[in-house]
Amino acid sequence: REKEYLRIDYQVPDKLLVPTEQLDRIQKFLSPSDAPPTIHRITGGEWQRSVRAAKKGAEELARELISIYAKRTQVTRPPxxxxxxxxxxxxxxxxxxxxxxxxxxxxxxxxxxxxxYPMDRLVCGDVGxxxxxxxxxxxxxxxxxxxxxxxxxxxxxxxxxxxxxxxxxxxxxxxxxxxxxxxxxxxxxxxxxxxxxxxxxxxxxxxxxxxxxxxxxxxxxxxxxxxxxxxxxxxxxxxxxxxxxxxxxxxxATPIPRTLSMSMMNLRQMSVINDPPPGRQAIRTYLRPYGDDVVREALLRELARGGQVFYVFNRIDGIEHVAERIRKLAPNARVAVGHGQMTADELEPIMSAFFHGEVDILVSTSIVENGIDNSNANTLIVDGADKLGLAQLYQLRGRVGRSDRQAYAYLLYRSGKKLTDTAIARLKALQEFSDLGSGYSLAFRDLQIRGAGELLGAKQHGTMQSVGYELYTQLIADAVSQLKAAFDDGGETAARLTAVDLGAGPEFHPLPAFDVPAAAYLPNSYVEDQNQRLFFYKKLMEARDEEHVAEVEAELIDRYGPLPEEARAAAKLVRLRLFAQELGIGKIDGRFGKLTIAFVNGRELPLRIVHELGRRQRDLKYRPDRAEWRYGNDALESVESFLDLIKGQLQEVANIRAART
Missing domain, CATH: 3.40.50.300 (P-loop containing nucleotide triphosphate hydrolases)
Incomplete structure (x- = not known):
């Protein structure tokens, strides 16, 4: 039987092979900075120390949030x-x-x-x-x-x-x-x-x-x-x-990550404005090698329709030379320079002049990524776009396209220069996600990480960098829910006295482990791209109800056509694991020609049901915590029929008890 595994490389020489059906146990390490994460040994103590510090930070933040929430609930005012x-x-x-x-x-x-009582609402919405x-x-x-x-x-x-x-x-x-x-x-x-x-x-x-x-x-x-x-x-x-x-x-305008927003939902109301105003057009984004002719054409086209241009060059050293070149390419334009080393008194008049239409082309560093709402500026040129992060580029592009005019963004890199794979992926992602409101799309995870860091503050940002964004936001969600429950039961004093228990990490509910001989996977011939295959495996294995399994199947069919037999078996495997979890089963092992079912502690079957199962399944061997029997040609079919049998018997017992009461 074929099976796919994810290989994870830790600090040399540690490696781990994870079967695809257990991908719900894997989290991607997302860092709020571009620095590569520290890689640890599987058995070392450094990771545990980082997690302990993260739990402490999560608890401190949760207590602070509850304290503010408590103060607000005590204040009243007339509606x-x-x-x-x-x-x-x-x-x-x-x-x-x-x-x-x-x-x-x-x-x-x-x-x-x-x-x-007073409002505390956060309104998130894409620029404009x-x-x-x-x-x-x-x-x-x-x-x-x-x-x-x-x-x-x-x-x-x-x-x-x-x-x-x-x-x-x-x-x-x-x-x-x-x-x-x-x-x-x-x-x-x-x-x-x-x-x-x-x-x-x-x-x-x-x-x-x-x-x-x-x-x-x-x-x-x-x-x-x-x-x-x-x-x-x-x-x-x-x-x-x-x-x-x-x-x-x-x-x-910074997208706030969902995990974090959900944990804060109870404490701080949140609204999202995610559809564009009528008439607003998506920004046309071009990825090109730098050329004077490209820049001249872009400048003159915008100036000819009475518009203004943002020209971003993200190095202060040499920005004046760039401005001089722009003046030669567009001799009739009024050009001004702005950068982060200018004092506020020097910079504000330049920005103000651009806003009031007294400057045609603003040559600046990325300081313009926030804070200028100029509906007449509808062309952005980024010189050296490969050196900027996706979040920065997205925010920069949000400076244009604020009216019903067609806006243009040119992401330029120096020709002859070899771009790294990361830079190419980043620029292509921006080119593809030109849709309005795409700041809230899944592809912009690093934007969300920035949102998380900004919402939490500098200290929390550092902690998040050590354990990754997903784990840290889950720890916060866990701490907040425990303290909020204590607050709801007994007020601020109860919350203050409650010891937060983050245990081995955030609450995690894995499905029962299945090691069953079945061709249940997504074939290469069906989903050719390895990253997409990994994405769908993870999405499928994270499903926790029938509705989500059906959604993943529908998405696969929509993108790649009818499901092959192996993909149908992969979805069936998830459904059986959900069924097994419902029946109190912790693990199913199908090696050596027999199926072994292990029950979760406290969910063992009553003797009455065991006798009935033994009568129906002749070769069944049963101990209090497990059942074992030989299966035929189709292991999945055999598991399904046995689980149906258990469910039927449990239902029968429940009906008898209900009749007696």
Whole structure:
């Protein structure tokens, strides 16, 4: 019989062969950095030490989350109630059609505001998918009730952009808006701070200038934070203090990993806006060797339609020479340079000029990957794209395509230079995933890892690097669920006194082991690509109910055509393992021409059933914890009929007991 194995190489000379039916026990090590992971011996103690540190970090984080959650549940405030006529009127003037997920998010935010305790909601959405409109509607609803709103942005440019949006949307209403950042004059800043203290300012939009100690609010009701992960530790601590009393709405464009979001779901509400606004077109992405003619054509085409261009060269050394070359290729264009070694005072005016259309081509390092929302910039050229990570490239590409115009991204590498396999795979992935909202697709796992690191903070990020993203997020999920259960039963004191037991790792429910002679695998001739075969093996072996097995079968048929006999047998094997688990069986061994079934401790069969099975299966040998018998030509068929027999007998016994009671 044929069987496929996955070979795992540990520190030399250790190796491990894992049969494909046990791939649900294998996790891919995903690191939040590009550094290769440390490889350990199977028998060494280094890995255990890393896991112990990870468990400690997971528990600390879980306790911190529960503590914030506990404080919030003790605070009450009057609900904000139904929408006012002004609210309905303002929302009706929205110039676009709301997408389905945007509408759902708005409903969820309003539902939170209608509860008697503060909201803490995280809104994730790809760049340009309408998160700001959600913020505008929430802010207006709160401001109408006489409460103040603070909108916190990581950069001055974003603060300016939000201020313009809010002012435009709320202009017809008696709402006093104020902008607070370091480009305001001392007198303007003083007026804003005084207005917040005496209550004459309803909505303030600003940078971390809002987090100064001298900024006091008369009646703060809602804090909206754009890209919270981009604020420093001190600022985050300050925000934690505000979070206990005010309603909180956080916006982020970084995809948050599902495992982490599920563990935090109970503690912090989450909404995802994942469908693009109507009319938005996917970005056309080209992967090319660098050439002056390619760059000139791309620049002139964008400038001819009155647009602007991002030109990214990610080395400060030589960026001025690059800008000079761009000036020669497009002599009539206004070119500016921006990079991370400039002071904020030097950089902000350049970014602001680009935003206001006073610069045609911005030559910069990857600092533009966050923070500029310019719907008139619809061409991105990345010079040396092979040197950037997938997450960086994806965020950079999100700078263009913010309107209904066709946007273009050119990923250029130096010709004659041999690209590594990793670089080619990364660039091709980006080229293939040009769909809108693809930041949330499975292929962008490294983006999600970045999301996890940013959500958890620097300290947790380091721990995650030592044991991998999947294991660490599972440990957090486990710790949070234990503490949350204690909190629900006995409040904060019970949660504080509860000892978190992460045991040998996150909760893991493997299916019963099957070593049965059967041709149950995905043939090379059916799924030729080895990575795809591995992907489907893992997906199939991770299925924990009939519905998921059927889904994997449907996906295979959709991609590769009708299932061959061996693939049908592989799916049947998973179904039998699920059936065996339901009956309390831990292992089935089919070597030496006989089948041996081992029962899980405490799930042994009653004697009455054993006698009946012996009557039906003449060669059956039975001990309290196992059963053994010889099988015919088809081992899987033999296992299935015996499991059916056990199930029927168990059902009969259950019926007799039910009749007696």
């Amino acid at each position: 904000f109630g139904e929408d006012t006529p002004w609210q309905q009127e303002m929302e009706a003037t929205f110039p676009w059609v709301e997408t389905r997920s945007q509408e759902k998010t708005i409903r969820e935010v309003k539902r939170d505001l209608d509860r008697p 998918f309408g998160k700001t409109e959600v913020a505008v509607r929430a802010a207006f609803k709160v401001a109408q009730e006489g409460k103040q709103v603070a909108v916190l942005c990581p950069t001055t440019i974003l603060a300016d952009q939000h201020f313009e949006t809010f002012r435009e949307r709320l202009a017809p209403y008696p709402i006093h808006l104020s902008l607070l950042n370091r480009f305001r004059t001392a007198k303007q800043r003083e007026t804003s701070i005084r207005g917040l203290k005496d209550g004459s300012v309803d909505i303030v939009i600003g940078t971390h200038a809002l987090l100064q100690k001298k900024v006091e609010y008369k009646n703060l009701g809602l804090v909206i934070v754009d890209e919270e992960q981009r604020f420093g530790v001190k600022h985050k601590e300050f925000l934690k203090g505000l979070r206990a009393n005010a309603d909180f709405l956080t916006l982020t």
